[in-house]
Amino acid sequence: MKLLLTVSACLLSLSLCCQTGDARVLVIGIDGTRPDCLEAADTPSLDALIADGIYSPDALNNDITYSGPGWSAMLCGVWSDAHGVTSNNFVGSDFDGFPSFMRRLELENPDLNTHSICHWSPINDYILGEVVDEAINAPTDAAVRDAAVSILDNGDPHAVFLHFDDVDINGHGYGFNATVPQYIGAIETTDGYVADVMAALTDRPDYAQENWLILVSTDHGGIGFNHGGTSIEEETMFFLASGNAVEPAVLLKDTLDILPAPENCVAPGSAELRFEGSGDAVVIEDSPALQLGVNQDFTLEVRIRTQATSDVAIIGNKDWNTGLNPGFVFSFEYPNGPAWKVNIADGNERADANGASGVADGQWHTLSCSFDRDGMMRLYTDGVFSAEEDISAVGDIDVGSGWFFGSDILEAYSYTGALSEVRFWHGVLSEEAISAWHCSSLDASHPNWESLQGHWALTEGAGLEVSNSTGSGLVGTVQGAEWNQPEGIITFDYSNTPRIVDVAVTALDHMCLTLEPDWNLTGISWVDGCSTTDVARLDRSTIKTTLYPNPGTDQFQITGLSPNATIEVFDPAGRPVHSAQPGSSTHTVPHTAGRGVYLIRIVDGEQRRTLRWIRH
Ligand SMILES: [Zn+2]
Numbered sequence: 001m002k003l004l005l006t007v008s009a010c011l012l013s014l015s016l017c018c019q020t021g022d023a024r025v026l027v028i029g030i031d032g033t034r035p036d037c038l039e040a041a042d043t044p045s046l047d048a049l050i051a052d053g054i055y056s057p058d059a060l061n062n063d064i065t066y067s068g069p070g071w072s073a074m075l076c077g078v079w080s081d082a083h084g085v086t087s088n089n090f091v092g093s094d095f096d097g098f099p100s101f102m103r104r105l106e107l108e109n110p111d112l113n114t115h116s117i118c119h120w121s122p123i124n125d126y127i128l129g130e131v132v133d134e135a136i137n138a139p140t141d142a143a144v145r146d147a148a149v150s151i152l153d154n155g156d157p158h159a160v161f162l163h164f165d166d167v168d169i170n171g172h173g174y175g176f177n178a179t180v181p182q183y184i185g186a187i188e189t190t191d192g193y194v195a196d197v198m199a200a201l202t203d204r205p206d207y208a209q210e211n212w213l214i215l216v217s218t219d220h221g222g223i224g225f226n227h228g229g230t231s232i233e234e235e236t237m238f239f240l241a242s243g244n245a246v247e248p249a250v251l252l253k254d255t256l257d258i259l260p261a262p263e264n265c266v267a268p269g270s271a272e273l274r275f276e277g278s279g280d281a282v283v284i285e286d287s288p289a290l291q292l293g294v295n296q297d298f299t300l301e302v303r304i305r306t307q308a309t310s311d312v313a314i315i316g317n318k319d320w321n322t323g324l325n326p327g328f329v330f331s332f333e334y335p336n337g338p339a340w341k342v343n344i345a346d347g348n349e350r351a352d353a354n355g356a357s358g359v360a361d362g363q364w365h366t367l368s369c370s371f372d373r374d375g376m377m378r379l380y381t382d383g384v385f386s387a388e389e390d391i392s393a394v395g396d397i398d399v400g401s402g403w404f405f406g407s408d409i410l411e412a413y414s415y416t417g418a419l420s421e422v423r424f425w426h427g428v429l430s431e432e433a434i435s436a437w438h439c440s441s442l443d444a445s446h447p448n449w450e451s452l453q454g455h456w457a458l459t460e461g462a463g464l465e466v467s468n469s470t471g472s473g474l475v476g477t478v479q480g481a482e483w484n485q486p487e488g489i490i491t492f493d494y495s496n497t498p499r500i501v502d503v504a505v506t507a508l509d510h511m512c513l514t515l516e517p518d519w520n521l522t523g524i525s526w527v528d529g530c531s532t533t534d535v536a537r538l539d540r541s542t543i544k545t546t547l548y549p550n551p552g553t554d555q556f557q558i559t560g561l562s563p564n565a566t567i568e569v570f571d572p573a574g575r576p577v578h579s580a581q582p583g584s585s586t587h588t589v590p591h592t593a594g595r596g597v598y599l600i601r602i603v604d605g606e607q608r609r610t611l612r613w614i615r616h
Helices: 002-017 035-040 044-051 067-076 101-108 122-128 141-154 166-174 181-202 431-437 502-510
Strands: 022-030 053-060 114-118 134-137 159-164 210-217 236-243 254-258 272-276 281-284 298-305 327-332 340-345 350-354 365-371 376-381 384-390 403-405 416-426 452-456 476-479 482-484 489-493 546-548 555-559 566-570 576-580 586-588 596-604 607-615
Touching: 022 181, 022 502, 035 053, 035 181, 035 236, 044 053, 044 181, 044 210, 044 236, 067 101, 067 122, 067 502, 101 114, 101 159, 101 502, 114 122, 114 141, 122 134, 122 159, 141 159, 141 181, 159 181, 166 181, 181 210, 210 502, 236 502, 281 452, 298 327, 327 365, 340 365, 340 376, 350 376, 350 384, 376 431, 555 596, 576 586
Parallel strands: 022 159, 022 210, 114 134, 114 159
Antiparallel strands: 053 236, 210 236, 254 489, 272 416, 272 482, 281 403, 281 476, 298 365, 298 416, 327 340, 340 350, 365 376, 376 384, 416 452, 546 555, 555 586, 566 576, 566 596, 596 607
């Protein structure tokens, strides 16, 4: 009864998808082949298969990158947590629970002719030898080619697995790298064997009626002279599915360029000018436009990011050796803060007032001060009023030495930190205007726009000139201070590229086996075979879920997942740091992994989704 049901299901599938026909599959495994090296090598035969196939140079074996676990995953369609192989001695294997695709083909239809020819004998000894109709352990890659050609010339094979080993051997001997001639040479030699095998296949008398799928892949990459670790060089592999029924496509990882987390008042990714003391400064040469005399009301603003509260000159026009010297300066309360302060003097009279404490916390803060020359100077910290002081007794504050950002006019009292957004207005800005604009970029809708005399954003990012956006001269010169461009984080998203476990499932789908849920296959099919849930009809990113809080600190919640879904969390360096079934929807990420962009990979049956979570 069960057999009858299976047969009718298969007939139904045949009538639906029409492309299976006399389905046959050739799986070519090339051990230890890095896709970037495959790209570097001259491989006309594989290139022809790629041109007719679905190809990904960004496929992954992101499990154990040794040959035993790798070939087990490829041939069985499950990861090591299921097939049980964790090293090349195959201890712990469960090929009864998770059979190879060859065994599933033989179980479904013993009349299929199955062959496995391997240079690395453990594949036959442990996985395929007792399963297929013919298993050959070949002493060389050339012997693998010879046996394959003979079977294709003379036999009636339905499923063939070939294993070539020389690429891996040369990687171990000379290095897994595109600059290594022996390694590249081995790839090119293997391509020649593939050419011979493909010639034998396409020369078959009934080739036109036979529906061949050719799958080519590798078990792992390599780095230096080895593999077995979790570097991307070891985990990246290629996946190729080629044949008459395949829609050609190239599947690439997504590259995400993520800017640094936004900072208070500063656009993410903005360049900043760093002052490291020792006279580092921006100098605005003296000009009539800088003169303030006895009566000119004015307002000054600057954004600072610092962790020091010493007696420095942040911006000013005076010799800061004594507060009585003529001129103005933004500084810190003598001798070491914690409040920031403003001093103004004419040589005889001085006035001083403190702003808020807490601005030297390494974050951006805006310091503003309006000077009503026959009244008060008023200090604002991040747009909030801090203090005021009578300055009506202070007379002429012009010095004639220009203005300095980051030191006083003698290049002393040097500031350590970053500065930006220096604004110089004529007139007294209102509390409302200062509050509303302290954290914004300037534009003509500012109520005092017409009174803006100088605006140095200090975001040039390079060079020794800082421009004044009002266009009225007053260009600054950078002395010693250095530009710092915050680096974005490049993250790669492999959500939609194949995995090594997809090889077996793609083969089974092409061969029109019904993929039973209780087989617990992890891979998915990349061809339009008989399965109704292959990738041609299934977006891997269909899991609907919510992740919060994002950004977060130690924990995130994830909702909407089925109880069978698994979650893997990768830190910004790509290392797995957490994995779980959802059960509890709360996940805690260890602190050692640091800040940055985490990838959260969710697998739920054949559906996958990768989410990004920012830890700050
Ligand atoms: Zn290997």
